[in-house]
Amino acid sequence: MSSPLLPLIENYLREAGFWHVANIGRGCKLDPKLISAFIKWWRPKTHIFHLPCGECTITLEDVHLQLGLSVDGTVLTRFAQSAD
Numbered sequence: 001m002s003s004p005l006l007p008l009i010e011n012y013l014r015e016a017g018f019w020h021v022a023n024i025g026r027g028c029k030l031d032p033k034l035i036s037a038f039i040k041w042w043r044p045k046t047h048i049f050h051l052p053c054g055e056c057t058i059t060l061e062d063v064h065l066q067l068g069l070s071v072d073g074t075v076l077t078r079f080a081q082s083a084d
Helices: 007-016 032-041 060-067
Strands: 048-051 054-056
Touching: 032 048
Parallel strands: none
Antiparallel strands: 048 054
């Protein structure tokens, strides 16, 4: 996210335990060529990357390890609507 969050949204993210996710990637430079390559290798029908070295997919465990999100506990199932 490039701009600061509204205090109300920040509070909701903190309460839900997702505040750190909103800060992931701040200050990191994205590599457009790498992103383009992954887009080219992604197969939406099978949800798999077809890489030159073989097939690969993203699992819930990958998300847990990379983002530090909890995969145990209560499921968050509320409806959310955004004005933007």
